[in-house]
Amino acid sequence: MKWMLVGAGLVLMASPAVGQSMNAEQFYQRATALQNKGMLALFSGSEIKALTNEGKAAGSRARAQRLAAIAAGQKPRYCPPEGAVSIDSSEFVKRLSAVPAAERGRIDITEATTRILAAKFPCGN
Numbered sequence: 001m002k003w004m005l006v007g008a009g010l011v012l013m014a015s016p017a018v019g020q021s022m023n024a025e026q027f028y029q030r031a032t033a034l035q036n037k038g039m040l041a042l043f044s045g046s047e048i049k050a051l052t053n054e055g056k057a058a059g060s061r062a063r064a065q066r067l068a069a070i071a072a073g074q075k076p077r078y079c080p081p082e083g084a085v086s087i088d089s090s091e092f093v094k095r096l097s098a099v100p101a102a103e104r105g106r107i108d109i110t111e112a113t114t115r116i117l118a119a120k121f122p123c124g125n
Contacts, residue, residue, distance in 0.1 A: 024096065024112035025104035027054060031093045055092065058109040062117060065110075077114055079123035092116065 022030075031051055034041050041048065066076040087095075095116040096104070104112065 022054065022109060023105060024099065024107050024109050025101060027051065027109045027112070028093065028096050028101075028104055031089065031096070035089070035093060051089075054109060055113070058113040061110040062114040065114065076123060078117040078121045080117065080121045085121075087116070087120070095119065 030047065034044055034047055034051065037044065062078075066078060069076045096112055099107075099112060099115065107115075
């Protein structure tokens, strides 16, 4: 299965403001169920599209929050390298699995994405 959270929104693309439709635990459960299907996941196009769109929207919101922090003179929570950055679905779900399930249930996918990006791209001093 190869669905991609394109840059987790780090690819500089305009994305319409979309309301958060699921928390991080719901996203995780749906993504792992899809991964568990293996090759049969290819027949789950609408689920792949839904998760990809949710991931892109969360990434766009995380990016907007980072840019707003920088504009306000605050230290951003993550510091990606210059250029486009992508995180494939396997890496994203693996990193999401490191967040305890109870905590995933309390945070939205944007916060989870921000935490994943902060771990992957920490800011220097």
